[in-house]
Amino acid sequence: MRIKQKQNSKICLGIGVVLGMNCVMVNADSQPLELDEMVIEAGREKDLIGTTGSASEGEVSQAQFEYRPLSRNGELMEVVPGAVATQHSGSGKANQYFLRGFNLDHGTDFTTYVDGIPMNMPTHAHGQGYMDINSVIPELVKKIEYGKGPYYAEVGDFSSAGYSKMFSMDKLPEGLLKFTGGEFGYYRTLIANSNKVGSGDLLYAGEFNFYNG
DSSP, X not given: OHHHXXXXXXXHHHHXXXXXXXXXXXXXXXXXXXXXXXXXXXXXXXXXXXXXXXXXXXXXEHHHHTTSOOSSGXXXXXXXXXXXXXXXXXXXXXXXXXXXXXXXXTTTTEEEEETTEEOEESSOTTOTTEEOOXXXXXXXXXXXXXXXXXXXXXXXXXXXXXXXXXXXXXXOSSOEEXXXXXXXXXXEEEEEEEEEETTEEEEEEEEEXXXXX
């Protein structure tokens, strides 16, 4: 039995050596495989070195959140790193915001401007600095600038935790017509377009939404 086992082992070893030599010869004769160049870009497209004072400042363009699903308009604030927008009612009430884990209530400590117009209300039943951005149409926002921290006295009241500035588009490359539906009787329709008027552009839009719950 031992003699047969030794013979079988020698045969298997010989077969393995032959197969290994054939593999080496095949690899030696084959041409090297050349892969096409692949370029992958990620993160913020704009180089902010030398233009911002710290990593707490930044800018987010429409191209970076164009295909981001937004279940409510207030989620635009979530493009700011570390910001979270929650909602315990429909679009008739401002969101509750958090930044870096701290509760900002309905915007008391975070000021927001839309095309230079302050969105925080000095007085409101829900609290001072109430910030409702449900009137903003996400598809028409060109970019959002932001700053985090208590360093921006120039932006005015309600900025002890930071600020954001939203800028609307001047014109659209093409018209928009969108229909959206969801649970609890949610429907949304958006119509937007722009036309050349004289030396400028006229952008017009209408948004209609409905909740049942």
